[in-house]
Amino acid sequence: MDSLRLGWESSPVSEPLQTDEQVATPPGRARRRRARRGEGPALREEILQAAERLLIETGDQEAVSIRAVAQAVGVTPPSIYLHFADKNDLVFAVCERAFARFDAVQEEAAAQSDDPLESLMLRGRAYVRFGLENPEQYRILFMTRPSGTPHSWTPETIAGIAAFWHLVEAVQRCMDAGALTQGDPVVYAIGCWSSVHGITSLLLSHPQFPWPEHEELIDHILLAPIEGLRPKG
Amino acid sequence: MDSLRLGWESSPVSEPLQTDEQVATPPGRARRRRARRGEGPALREEILQAAERLLIETGDQEAVSIRAVAQAVGVTPPSIYLHFADKNDLVFAVCERAFARFDAVQEEAAAQSDDPLESLMLRGRAYVRFGLENPEQYRILFMTRPSGTPHSWTPETIAGIAAFWHLVEAVQRCMDAGALTQGDPVVYAIGCWSSVHGITSLLLSHPQFPWPEHEELIDHILLAPIEGLRPKG
DNA sequence: TGTACATCAGTGAACGCGCGTTCACTGATGTAC
DNA sequence: TGTACATCAGTGAACGCGCGTTCACTGATGTAC
Numbered sequence: 001m002d003s004l005r006l007g008w009e010s011s012p013v014s015e016p017l018q019t020d021e022q023v024a025t026p027p028g029r030a031r032r033r034r035a036r037r038g039e040g041p042a043l044r045e046e047i048l049q050a051a052e053r054l055l056i057e058t059g060d061q062e063a064v065s066i067r068a069v070a071q072a073v074g075v076t077p078p079s080i081y082l083h084f085a086d087k088n089d090l091v092f093a094v095c096e097r098a099f100a101r102f103d104a105v106q107e108e109a110a111a112q113s114d115d116p117l118e119s120l121m122l123r124g125r126a127y128v129r130f131g132l133e134n135p136e137q138y139r140i141l142f143m144t145r146p147s148g149t150p151h152s153w154t155p156e157t158i159a160g161i162a163a164f165w166h167l168v169e170a171v172q173r174c175m176d177a178g179a180l181t182q183g184d185p186v187v188y189a190i191g192c193w194s195s196v197h198g199i200t201s202l203l204l205s206h207p208q209f210p211w212p213e214h215e216e217l218i219d220h221i222l223l224a225p226i227e228g229l230r231p232k233g
Numbered sequence: 234m235d236s237l238r239l240g241w242e243s244s245p246v247s248e249p250l251q252t253d254e255q256v257a258t259p260p261g262r263a264r265r266r267r268a269r270r271g272e273g274p275a276l277r278e279e280i281l282q283a284a285e286r287l288l289i290e291t292g293d294q295e296a297v298s299i300r301a302v303a304q305a306v307g308v309t310p311p312s313i314y315l316h317f318a319d320k321n322d323l324v325f326a327v328c329e330r331a332f333a334r335f336d337a338v339q340e341e342a343a344a345q346s347d348d349p350l351e352s353l354m355l356r357g358r359a360y361v362r363f364g365l366e367n368p369e370q371y372r373i374l375f376m377t378r379p380s381g382t383p384h385s386w387t388p389e390t391i392a393g394i395a396a397f398w399h400l401v402e403a404v405q406r407c408m409d410a411g412a413l414t415q416g417d418p419v420v421y422a423i424g425c426w427s428s429v430h431g432i433t434s435l436l437l438s439h440p441q442f443p444w445p446e447h448e449e450l451i452d453h454i455l456l457a458p459i460e461g462l463r464p465k466g
Numbered sequence: 467t468g469t470a471c472a473t474c475a476g477t478g479a480a481c482g483c484g485c486g487t488t489c490a491c492t493g494a495t496g497t498a499c
Numbered sequence: 500t501g502t503a504c505a506t507c508a509g510t511g512a513a514c515g516c517g518c519g520t521t522c523a524c525t526g527a528t529g530t531a532c
Contacts, residue, residue, distance in 0.1 A: 068484095075508095075509070078511085186445060190454070195424075197434070197435055199423070199431075201375075201431070224461040228462075228463075300519085308477090309478075319519080
């Protein structure tokens with residue numbers, strides 16, 4: 001009689017015991033080694049990278065689900081919750097990283113010239129380039145509804161604000177050098193920001209529009225407002 | 234014995250027969266009269282209006298689901314398919330209407346002045362105002378991923394292009410009047426578009442940012458590029 | 467005027483899907499004795 | 500060196516949800532005779 005053994009939900013003796021190594025990995029999912037004691041944060045890092053990779057590869061913010069990220073890392077969905085409070089928290093962390101790189105890229109570009117006005121132009125070009133090269137990250141940072149992203153948005157905005165204050169400083173330097181007429185640097189900076197964000201997001205959201213050649217167009221857009229703010233003469 | 238009657242899923246005789254009129258309307262759903270023979274298109278119109286109303290009231294594009302629209306109209310989900318091929322088709326139709334109003338609003342504003350430059354400014358202000366007053370429609374038109382909206386996007390873009398070509402004409406008129414330096418009116422127009430779209434979408438996606446006063450800011454942004462393109466002297 | 471029938475706007479129930487999240491659990495790793 | 504135990508990273512199964520879409524149907528409206 002097998003009745004007693006059948007209590008153990010049908011595990012026939014004929015089927016060999018599978019060791020962890022021999023188990024066939026489910027399709028599309030790489031088996032992971034369990035982390036060592038001190039290596040907790042390692043998975044957190046992997047999750048963040050996987051989330052960003054998914055964002056880039058699928059080109060779709062919706063594709064970044066807890067389940068998809070877990071699968072990409074080779075882990076089960078509940079594992080994510082060991083490292084992030086919830087989905088918002090994960091998206092939030094992805095944004096923070098993107099914002100940091102976004103700011104860094106502009107600072108680096110701006111540092112390539114000592115001339116304040118040329119530096120401002122370089123900053124603008126770097127801004128647009130970042131947006132076009134990282135469309136999904138750019139979307140998350142500047143094109144999504146505020147409530148659609150983490151409600152603890154404030155500190156994240158602060159990270160984004162870093163890039164903005166750097167822009168304000170750059171505008172101020174232009175004024176100090178007499179390259180722009182005196183005025184409220186914050187208002188001027190928002191003007192610059194509007195231009196670069198405007199063209200970046202239009203190019204992203206309407207790629208099939210019959211745009212003129214990008215480089216030339218972008219230069220015109222960067223120059224026009226600057227020309228308008230230059231001292232006459 | 235009740236066994237025979239119980240075959241009819243428990244409808245006790247004590248419960249009176251409900252006529253169509255007496256039926257309690259399900260919560261949040263208004264009972265509709267069935268349309269007469271020739272009145273097919275009436276529901277289509279109601280569906281479109283309900284979809285747009287949902288968009289506005291919830292302030293969330295995701296909230297516009299086939300089911301939600303059906304409920305808002307007071308109809309069952311499959312009914313929608315009598316009037317629209319699928320969800321894309323419905324969203325598409327909503328966009329078309331919004332684009333039409335968007336263009337109309339700008340044309341009307343621009344017609345308020347005979348001076349080409351002033352007319353251009355009025356057009357710009359109308360653009361921003363439309364965006365701020367119709368944030369969800371604006372989002373759908375200019376801030377969402379192309380594939381996220383109907384794949385038969387091309388004709389819709391044409392509707393959107395109407396507003397754009399009107400802008401190009403307005404720029405051309407300024408050049409003809411000597412109010413702007415000669416140049417490619419398309420590039421100039423895209424420059425204007427970038428500015429107004431930039432500030433509109435930034436205000437929409439980061440409402441909690443410490444913006445300066447709107448009116449003044451918008452005027453600065455409209456003026457700066459125009460100043461840059463004015464004949465010197 | 468009365469009746470049988472065709473039309474077709476709209477229904478009710480179900481399909482399969484992927485989602486975020488929870489819960490009790492497992493089992494390898496490290497530690498105390 | 501050996502053994503019992505605590506820790507805790509990660510699992511497996513399930514929850515309830517809302518989604519777009521389909522299908523066979525109902526029944527009021529209009530029409531032909």
